[in-house]
Amino acid sequence: MNDRHAAAVRTRQGELRAERAALGGGHRAETRSALALARLDLAAALRAEVLGLRADAGRRIARTGDRGRARLPEVLGAALTEAAARLEPRVRARALPPLRALAGGLGLDPALVDPGSPPQPPPVRLPPPPALPGWPHLLLRAGPGAWRPLLAAALPLLGLPVLPLTGLRALLPLLMGLSVAVVAGTIVAQRAAADRARWGGWVAEALEGFGAAYDTVVGRRLIEVERRVGTALDAAVAARRAEVVAELRALEPSGAR
DSSP: OHHHHHHHHHHHHHHHHHHHHHTSSTHHHHHHHHHHHHHHHHHHHHHHHHHHHHHHHHHHHHHSOHHHHHTHHHHHHHHHHHHHHTHHHHHHHHHHHHHHHHHHHTTSOGGGOOOOSOOOOOOOOOOOOOOOOOHHHHHHHTHHHHHHHHHHHHGGGGTOOOOOOGGGGGGHHHHHHHHHHHHHHHHHHHHHHHHHHHHHHHHHHHHHHHHHHHHHHHHHHHHHHHHHHHHHHHHHHHHHHHHHHHHHHHHSOGGGO
């Protein structure tokens, strides 16, 4: 019976020494490591979401007219508001499980991992869309290729004939009409291209601003989680370590105390 008791005591002492070593303070480094990995996951999730929103906005810009593009602030603003609302659930889903597993591995109650109250979601502030270039600017951008037919048709009206054949003069009205249509079509096409370009730049600026705000809120949130969880784990680890040390001393032979 004494041998069995001594063996049981030695076994228990070994368990307690192993637990005491695990409670040596390494939980702080493990907490930081878990939260660093969580931040990488959150950044990757944000990048994927931003790419999706950029693609959706790009399709709207390319496939819709002025009215469809004018609704971009409303559509993108709603999408970013939804993305901001998903921040806290994402933080909890990625940060809390490894921290609770850490607490459980130390023999502590996983409920100690309390992230606290969620912060305000990142602000959604959209930049004002830039103004579309005015018609004078578009007229100047039409270029000589668009203006040349109109000038060629107009020169005879100014007394500078460029159509030497008298019979072709009857075609001047038609040529003028075609030239005007070419210039008008060029300007309309350039206006649409300029509108698509300005909305594309606006979307890029809006998503960049939101990404920066999101990253700031995530960083502050994870710092707060580390502070709260670290403080709770410190206290629980210290209390449990004191219990382990006390039990080890109780198991020591009387002469060894």
